[in-house]
Amino acid sequence: MENHLEPSVTYPPRRRFLLCALRYGLGLGALWALGLSLRDGIGPKVTITKDNALVGPWDWSVSHAPKAVAVVTGLDRAACFAAGVAALGGIKTFVSSGDRVFIKVNAAFASPPSLGATSHPDLVQAVVRHCREAGASRVIVSDNPINDPASCFRLTGIAEAVRLGGGELWVPESRRFQPVTLPDGRYLHQWPAWAAPFRKADKVINLAPVKHHHRAGASMICKNWYGLLGGPRNLLHQNVHVVIGELAALFRPTLVVLDGITAMMTNGPTGGSLADVKEARTLIISPDPVAADALGARILNIDPHKLPYLHHAQRLGAGSLNLDAIALHHISV
Structure with a gap:
C-alpha cells in the first residue's frame, strides 16, 4: 500500500x-x-477577592465635571433634561465616544408611571438617547425590582423607553449576582448584588424619582442604589440610614438625575394612589448625589439636615450637603 x-x-x-x-x-x-x-471591564479599578467578592468603592465620576447642580422647572421631562445637562456643559462633559454607560433606574414595582413609584419612561428614553448621541457604544439600563422584573419593566413603561432610546435592558440573572464589600462599612460586607451592569460600565448614571419613604424619610438618588442589592435586603432596613450612606460611598456615579416633575408626597415608597402624588415641576441634575438629594428633600418639605443618611454619605465622601459651596443653575423650560 x-x-x-x-x-x-x-x-x-x-x-x-x-x-x-x-x-x-x-x-x-x-x-x-x-x-x-x-x-470583564469596569471603568474604575476593581478588586476581586478569592471568594469572588467585589471590593469597592467604585468611582465613575469625571474630574472635569462642574461642581454644580442644575434645577430645571417644567413639565416636559425630555426638555428639562436637555436644558439641565446643557447648563452643566452638555452630555459630552459626562459621556465620551465609545463609553459603556449603565443607567440605574428605579423599577422596583409593577405600577404605571402616573403613580410616581418608579423612574418615568419619558425621562429614561431621553437620558438613553442623549448618551447614544454623545457616542456611547452601549447604554445598559437595569434594576433589581422587588416585584417580578419582567412585569416591572413592562408595566412601568421602562422596557419600551429603553428600546426607543436605543439602549439595552438587562433583566437580573441570579448567576450574575456577586457579593460586594465596602471595606470601611458596617453593613455592606459580602452582600449579594446585581453586579453585571456596573462591572461592564465606564460611566454610571443614577436616575431616580422623588418619593416619601416610610423608614428613610425620603427615597431619591442615594436610596436608589438599594435596587442593586440582592438577598434579604429588607433586613438592612433596621439600619437604613447607615446602609444608604454606605451605598452612596460604594457607588459614586458620573451623573445623577432626580425627577421631581411629579413627587410622591405620602405613602412611599410604593404609593398606589394619585392622591399621593403632587406636581412639583422640578428636575435636578448634578454630579453630586448628596447635593441633589438635599434639594430633592425640599420638594418633600423635609429639612435635608434631618435626613441622617445624607450626613453618613457626606462623612464617607459621597458628596456635599453644603449647597452654598455649589453653583446652582436655575432654569425654566
Missing part, C-alpha cells in the same frame, strides 16, 4: 529547543490576547 504520510523530520537539539520556545511564546500570546478580548 502506498504511504501518503509526510516523511518525519529530525531537527538538531538546538533547533528543536528554539522551535518549542517559539510555539510556546505564540501560545502565550494568543491566550493573553484572548484574555483581553474577554476581559
Whole structure:
C-alpha cells in the first residue's frame, strides 16, 4: 500500500529547543490576547477577592465635571433634561465616544408611571438617547425590582423607553449576582448584588424619582442604589440610614438625575394612589448625589439636615450637603 504520510523530520537539539520556545511564546500570546478580548471591564479599578467578592468603592465620576447642580422647572421631562445637562456643559462633559454607560433606574414595582413609584419612561428614553448621541457604544439600563422584573419593566413603561432610546435592558440573572464589600462599612460586607451592569460600565448614571419613604424619610438618588442589592435586603432596613450612606460611598456615579416633575408626597415608597402624588415641576441634575438629594428633600418639605443618611454619605465622601459651596443653575423650560 502506498504511504501518503509526510516523511518525519529530525531537527538538531538546538533547533528543536528554539522551535518549542517559539510555539510556546505564540501560545502565550494568543491566550493573553484572548484574555483581553474577554476581559470583564469596569471603568474604575476593581478588586476581586478569592471568594469572588467585589471590593469597592467604585468611582465613575469625571474630574472635569462642574461642581454644580442644575434645577430645571417644567413639565416636559425630555426638555428639562436637555436644558439641565446643557447648563452643566452638555452630555459630552459626562459621556465620551465609545463609553459603556449603565443607567440605574428605579423599577422596583409593577405600577404605571402616573403613580410616581418608579423612574418615568419619558425621562429614561431621553437620558438613553442623549448618551447614544454623545457616542456611547452601549447604554445598559437595569434594576433589581422587588416585584417580578419582567412585569416591572413592562408595566412601568421602562422596557419600551429603553428600546426607543436605543439602549439595552438587562433583566437580573441570579448567576450574575456577586457579593460586594465596602471595606470601611458596617453593613455592606459580602452582600449579594446585581453586579453585571456596573462591572461592564465606564460611566454610571443614577436616575431616580422623588418619593416619601416610610423608614428613610425620603427615597431619591442615594436610596436608589438599594435596587442593586440582592438577598434579604429588607433586613438592612433596621439600619437604613447607615446602609444608604454606605451605598452612596460604594457607588459614586458620573451623573445623577432626580425627577421631581411629579413627587410622591405620602405613602412611599410604593404609593398606589394619585392622591399621593403632587406636581412639583422640578428636575435636578448634578454630579453630586448628596447635593441633589438635599434639594430633592425640599420638594418633600423635609429639612435635608434631618435626613441622617445624607450626613453618613457626606462623612464617607459621597458628596456635599453644603449647597452654598455649589453653583446652582436655575432654569425654566
